[in-house]
Amino acid sequence: MTFSNTGTALIIGGSSGMGYATAKQLLQAGVAVEIVANNQHKLDSAVSALSELGTVTGKQINLYDTQSVMTLAKQIVESSTHYRYLVNAAGYFSPTSFVDHTLADYDKYHDLNKATFLLTQAVVKNMNRFDGGNIVNIGSMWAKQAIKATPSSAYSMAKAGLHAFTQHLAMELADNNIRVNAVAPAVVQTPIYGAFIPPAEIKQALASFNDFHPIGRIGEPVDVANSILFLLSDESSWITGTIMDVDGGVMAGRN
Structure with a gap:
């Protein structure tokens, strides 16, 4: 695959999982990468490991702190760097029954969408100063299909909003030479499940979902x-x- 040799890829949530895997592949393709993450230790480790592949920098930010998000957004708008690529990969997932959801649970998902909105807006303003760009959001299969074993009303509501956001931006920004797409994964082996599964048990717990996917296995980042x-x-x-289904065949039908 080919990429422009100018500009930088900004990956929000790039210190682990799908964001990290994307950063790795972009660096291998010769694209400079900047990753944004909350955990400073994980961020430092990711930057250190990825630096062997190319030019990579990191920024620590709490996406739930609106003031910090606005500060970063201002820096992006004013930066001399052309953020040609944006990947919105930050996520949180903790299945909870609808009647047990608290306001804090709800805010955990939708405040993350607010940060995505504000930072994407900043990147688009940056792209408009140059010659356009390309955005990919990580949505979810749960936004398209309910799974009884993993009650996720607030999460799915937020991800469905992200899918709609993707399509609206694609229409609005096409004249600006900016493309906007999303992927909708099913179960993927990532640290996101650590919010409700002990880390040592994640691999075994997720393996129980192998047969849920027609291809016969869960995904890897x-x-x-x-x-x-x-x-x-x-x-x-x-x-x-x-909105590209990357789901081992789940949306094709029932297995």
């Missing part, structure tokens, strides 16, 4: 990164506004 990379690349130049 690289499976999703492969699709994100395609949507960011020149080879997908006639694609915008799509």
